[in-house]
Amino acid sequence: MIPISLTIEGLYSYRKKQQIDFETLTSNQLFGIFGAVGSGKSSILEAIIFAVYGESDRLNKSGDNRYYNMMNLQSDKMLIDFSCFAGNRGEERFRFIFEAKRHPKKFEEVKTSGRRVLKEINGEWQALENYDITEIIGMNAKNFRQTVIIPQGKFREFIEMGGKDRTAMLQELFQLDKFDLSDRTRQLISQNKDEILTLETRLESLQAFTTEKLKENEELTVFLVEDIEKRKRLFEKRKKEHADQLALKELFEEKTKLENWLAEQEDRKKDADYREAYLERYDLADRLFREKLLQEGKAIKDIDIKDTQIQSSAGKVHRLETACEQASEHYDRQKKEYGKRDKRKDQLNDIETIISIKSTEHDLQNLTKAFDLKKRETEGLGTALKESDEKEKNITEALQETKSKLEDINLLKDAESLLARKSELDKQQSNLKASLNTLQTQSEELIRQKKEQLQKLNIEENTFEKAENIKTLLEEQEAEIAAELIALEARKKYLADLKNLEEGKPCPLCGATHHPAKHEKDISNDSEKELEQELSTIKEKQNTLQSAKDKLVSIAAEVKTNNSLKSEKEKSLEEAASTLQQIEANIEVKNISFESIEEVQKALAVHQKLSEEIKRLDTVLDKERSNIKQLQIKRDEAKLHFQKLETEKVTAEKSIEKDLKSLKELTYEGKFKDLSIEELEARRENGIQYLESLESNYREAEEQLKAIELERKGAESTLASEQKFLSELRKNLDEIRVIIYSEIDNSPHFNDLQEVKGLLRENIDLQTEKKNIESFRKAVQEAEIKLADLQSKITDKPFDTATFKELEEALVILEAEILQKQNQLAVLKDEAGKIKENIELRKKQEADLHKAQLRGDNLKVLASLFKARGFVEFVSSIYLKNLVEVANNRFMLLTKNNLSLELNDSNDFIVRDYLNNGKTRLLKTLSGGQTFQAALCLALALAEHVKSLNTSDRSFFFLDEGFGTLDKSSLQVVFETLRSLQKENRIVGVISHVEELQQEIDVSLMVKNDRDEGSLVSYSWEN
Helix, strand or coil: EEEEEEEEEEEEEEEECEEEHHHHCCCCEEEEECCCCCHHHHHHHHHHHHHHHCCCCCCCCHHCHHHHHHHHCCCCCCEEEEEEEEEEHHHHEEEEEEEEEEEECCCCEEEEEEEEEEEEEEEEEECCCCCCHHHHHHHHHHHHHHHCCCCCCCCCHHHHHHHHHHHHHHHHHHHHHHHCCCCHHHHHHHHHHHHHHHHHHHHCCCCCCCHHHHHHHHHHHHHHHEEEEEEEEHHHHHHHHHHHHHHHHHHHHHHHHHHHHHHHHHHHHHHHHHHHHHHHHHHHHHHHHHHHHHHHHHHHHHHHHHHHHHHHHHHHHHHHHHHHHHHHHHHHHHHHHHCCCCCHHHHHHHHHHHHHHHHHCCCCCCCHHHHEEEHHHHHHHHHHHHHHHHHHHHHHHHHHHCCCCCCCHHHHHHHHHHHHHHHHHHHHHHHHHHHHHHHHCCCCCCHHHHHHHHHCCCCCCCCCCCCHHHHHHHHHHHHHHHHHHHHHHHHHHHHHHHCCCCCCCCCCCCCCCCCCCCCCCCCCCCHHHCCCCHHHHHHHHHHHHHHHHHHHHHHHHHHHCCCCCCHHHHHHHHHHEEEEEHHHHHHCCCCCCCCHHHHHHHHHHHHHHHHHHHHHHHHHHHHHHHHHHHHHHHHHHHHHHHHHHHHHHHHHHHHHHHHHHHHHCCCCCCCCHHHHHHHHHHHHHHHHHHHHHHHHHHHHHHHHHHHHHHHHHHHHHHHHHHHHHHHEEEHHHHHHHHHHHHHHHHCCCCCCHHHHHHHHCCCCCHHHHHHHHHHHHHHHHHHHHHHHHHHHHCCCCCCCHHHHHHHHHHHHHHHHHHHHHHHHHHHHHHHHHHHHHHHHHHHHHHHHHHHHHHHHHHHHEEEEHHHHHHHHHHHHHHHHHHHHHHHHHHHHHHHCCCCCEEECCCEEEEEHHHHCCCCCHHHHHHHHHHHHHHHHHHHHHHHHHHHHHHHCEEEEEECCCCCHCCCCHHHHHHHHHHHHHHHEEEEEEEEEECCHHHHHCCEEEEEEECCCEEEEEEEECCC
């Protein structure tokens, strides 16, 4: 169980709701809960135990009025909400909630809604109806207090228990009841008796299966196998004859089929010839006339379209001429009316001039103010520009100085490339020389091997230096050995035949049946032995020759390869030397003074730094120049604006003077000067509307007349153009037709144009048609070739249907007989298998019976051992000894190897005192601090065993007692022990008021009991 969070409200001193984040605390593995005595530290542990198990260490008696005394006296409700990891492998989330409320009128009456248990399933909390807390947590409340959360007063309980109680606790905690095997043993004894009875019954039914019966079956099986093999040989012979006849039959059938097919194709051949000639005429027509006929059709279509367009254009020209006459008359009328407008227009112009004078006077006042403001702005920008110019000059000088230190990058790159290549070539030369030395050594070894093989064949190397001569000699020796071997084999066969000659039987050489004078000397055993010895010698000689020949061929190939590699390496070495000379010459020509690639790289690094500095200065310079440019633009804009304002001011003054002089019909002084611009605008608008009616009508008439005349001219031009294009189209059509009829007159293949058009209307796919004809002719040719081949195969090979049928019937009869015999054989083998199986089964049953009888004896011994839970107590004592061993690893460290824990015969704890010659004494004799150390070590060992039982990756251990009894030295050792548990993937929580511990533990929860608000929690990471 690993805690996640705890919410407490109204419990003991926790008046207000307090939330405790255990996830952050446990993430540090070692954390503390600190506070003064009575602050509410231990209440946190009691809240967890009560939420999970519904039990309280302080108030579990029926007369305690538990809920009233647990609830804070200033609170009306109590809440404990605890969530943790538990369940399967400690990876499931559970939540335990307990709520209670005080009766509004009866202060001492506290009602509870019960305890709820929830489990997180698919990210949601779901209430559990039926659950087992012991199964969820992995232990009951009592063991939980002794191994996981140890409240005050319970820490020493385990070591102070009696041996019997402690054994019972271990049995319950580690589920040792599984070692109570007495009932199981009694069941096994009963089962074993039943098994013995069953085996004895089965053995009685297997007595009939004997080895004599199996032998009789095997003899009959051998007879049947020989008979089946004989029939199979005859079947294979008949089958081969049948296969030959079947192949001949298929050849005759295929010949007949091809002859019939070729006869059917005669008419198609004629059709193909006719079709081919027709396709040639179609191809000619297509090439000569298709494109020209398409051109003719297009020309006719274009002429029809153009005729329609010309008729439409002529009608449009006529309509436009009529419209033009009407527009001209309307224009003359409007022009006469338009001539009377000038005087009225002069008056309107004067009103507009007066409006302009008034507006200009207003603008002039604004311009004067803006002129003064822009003058001051221009002077400020001029000062800022001078400062930026000075800064740019300083940056430019620094940039030039840095660039002067910069070496030529191309020269550095060339130096780096050339020196790297030189180094690479030096290594290459060294490697090539080493390779040549290796190849030379290999060549010498190959020459030695060649001499060795020639010596085996008694061939002098200086006599046969050329490979061809050696090859010829070897072939001659092979021929001689082969001849000797043939002669000896013939002699051996002759002796064998001579030895097997019998009167009345034909001689294998001459065929005679009478043998009056056999050479007894020739067929003696000595002659045979000598012959075998000679044969063995010749074969050994042959093998030696072949081995030497193979080796020489292999050596020759390796020598050739070796020489080829040497040539390549020598050539590569020369090329490397030549390249190296060129590089050295290049280095000298370029006046490169660097001795090594490292010097170049250093120079490149310096160059890189200078380049980066130049880049930086360029960036700064660009930025400053950009700033200067911006200032210049702003200054120029300010100047332009200033000049513009000045110009506009003068212009406004001159404009007013000019406008006053330009007045024709009206005067500015008088009533017009007193009128507002809005009133003047209204008068001007009325006059404009009057003039617009005259002017718009006149302009409209003028524009209409111009538009109609322009459209008429365009239409006349279009008509002329279309008439000219039609003439060209007709001329082009005549030319196309002349070419077509000329082609028909000159062609001997076509009579008239209709014939050509009829051909081209078919739209034939020439490629596909020709390909089909070619495929047909190819198929006929292949069939004729195949027919000729078949006729050559079946020459002088008669096929008789009756004989073929007889063969088939004989095969069927033979196959049926073989199948019948095989079935009989299978029955025999099956019987033999059953006999063998039952014999083996009888042996196995006898062995099983013997084992069962032995098991019965052993079970009787076990029954006596497991009687009265003696074995369970024995296992419990082993678990306890293991706990003591694990606890001693820490206890001896804490006591500086002065004390160790042990068990006596009654399984009570004793202490071995190494300061007193290793003598033992009761654990009760230890001091309070030493007892705490012993209890801590045993509790940690017990928690470790619980962790292994729960198969959880992490274990949790909460300690609430005992640190105040330790001196500083022991306290430090205890703390180091607790800190080491972090490395063991353990989470340890410590509750204490000891200041030394507070200073050592980084992550902690602080509890403070405030008089007004009750217990309040805070965290060390919040400070």
